[in-house]
Amino acid sequence: xxxxxLQLNVSDDPVANLATTLDLVAQxxxxxxxxxxxxxxxxxxxxxxxxxxxxxxxxxxDPTLAALRAAAQQHGLWLLIGSLGVKTHDADGxxxxxxxxxxxxxxxxxxxxxxxxxxxxxxxxxVYRESAxxxxxxxxxxxxxxxxxxxxxxCYDLRFPRLFRRLAKAGAQxxxxxxxxxxxxxxxxxxxxxxxxxxxxxxxxLAPAQxxxxxxxxxxxxxxxxGHSLVIAPxxxxxxDGGTEPGVTFVDLDLSLVERARARVPSIHHDRxxxxx
Numbered sequence: 152x153x154x155x156x157l158q159l160n161v162s163d164d165p166v167a168n169l170a171t172t173l174d175l176v177a178q179x180x181x182x183x184x185x186x187x188x189x190x191x192x193x194x195x196x197x198x199x200x201x202x203x204x205x206x207x208x209x210x211x212x213d214p215t216l217a218a219l220r221a222a223a224q225q226h227g228l229w230l231l232i233g234s235l236g237v238k239t240h241d242a243d244g245x246x247x248x249x250x251x252x253x254x255x256x257x258x259x260x261x262x263x264x265x266x267x268x269x270x271x272x273x274x275x276x277x278v279y280r281e282s283a284x285x286x287x288x289x290x291x292x293x294x295x296x297x298x299x300x301x302x303x304x305x306c307y308d309l310r311f312p313r314l315f316r317r318l319a320k321a322g323a324q325x326x327x328x329x330x331x332x333x334x335x336x337x338x339x340x341x342x343x344x345x346x347x348x349x350x351x352x353x354x355x356x357l358a359p360a361q362x363x364x365x366x367x368x369x370x371x372x373x374x375x376x377x378g379h380s381l382v383i384a385p386x387x388x389x390x391x392d393g394g395t396e397p398g399v400t401f402v403d404l405d406l407s408l409v410e411r412a413r414a415r416v417p418s419i420h421h422d423r424x425x426x427x428x
Contacts, residue, residue, distance in 0.1 A: 152298055155184035156359040156380040156400045158393045162366040163197035165206055169215050171397075173222055179399050180226035186298070188231040188359040189219075190380070191248070191265075191306045191331040195236055196361065200284050202369040207246060209238045210262075216251065224257035229296060233329025233359055234265065234305050236285070245286040250303050250329060252294050260296065263303035264288025267311055273335050281307075291317055299324045299406055302354070306330040309344050312351060319352035319419055324409045326354045330376075331361040337377025342389070349383040353413035355404060356383035362395050385412035 157175045161168040172193060179187045194215040197203050210216060215235060223230040230253040239247050248265040266289065268282035291314060294301045302318030302325070309328050318326060326348065332341050349356045362378030380393030382402040393400040413419055 152185050152406075153183050153401060153403050154186045154188065154357060154382070155179035155182060156357065156382065156391070156393060156402075157187065157189045158360055158362050158378060158380045158397050158400065159190050159193065160363040160365065160397045161192060161194070161196050161361060163195055163199065163202060163369055165194045165215055168194055169218055173218060175397075175399055176219070176222045176226065176230065179401075180228060182399065182401050184228060184401065186229045186231070188233060188327060188329060188357055190233040190359045190361045191329045192361060193233055193235055196331060196365045196374055197367060197370055198374065199367070199370040203236060203246065203284065204244075207236050207238050209240075210235075210249065213237060220253050220257040220259075223253040223255060227255045229253070229255060229260075229298075231327055231329065233327075239286065241286055243286070246284055247288070248281070248285045248305060250305050250327070252296075252301065252303070254296075261292055261294035261301075261303060263292040263305070264290070265305040265308060266291070266314065267307045269307040273333060277333075277335070279333075293318055293321050293323055302326045304328050306332060309348065312348060315348045315352050315354075316419070319354055323352070323354055324406055325404075326352065326356050328356060328358045329360070330358060332377045334375040334377045337379065341377055341379060342381065345381050345383050346387045346389070349385055350387040351418070353385045353409055353416075353419055355385060355406075355409065356381065358382070360393065362393075362397060385409050386415075
């Protein structure tokens, strides 16, 4: 099957971001893609919490989601919206970082709220506290489609291999990891972590990414992301690298490679209980 990874450079304007995303979805459809994936934060990247509260929506009212559902139906394709920032009804007012799988009829096939929050000090001047605005999810999600079982994850989840092993042991053949990966940590770790997760699980890794300097009309505009949307085969080969420019990356997947890789090194079946430390 043909997949298409969209690489975006979103701003803090969801309306403008949607227009760009719809254009790239249409481009992917013209290229024959049956499964299209967008990155994390498809609707917005913003460091201004007041601005986020002003422009974000609850899932049921979100205009970005409605338009992308319509696009999936129009083009007759599966669409993974890497993630949207959406409002929740939580008492503390935090948002959810939600990945949503849309079926070709426009229905919602699965949704996953990012479990692991990016709370890190990359340097003395670069600090992130995702949990201050977003509440973590608590449930791993395996989506069943006619073409594959898909394990869903988002960005910082990549650093927690137990999640991916659980998904693979539950039957996942494809693992999705849409991201807005920091450019500093991305240069050091993005490729090697994705290849490791593919090798450990015997799954395809589909990782659409944000890229470049992100404009903020309502903030400092200092956020930079790494790009390099990747497709990794179950044996660990890099099948495609989207580089650093926005656009569409196409790859034809042979899902028989999943069982072939697992037959060669069946480590996914060799877990053993042990004591200590």
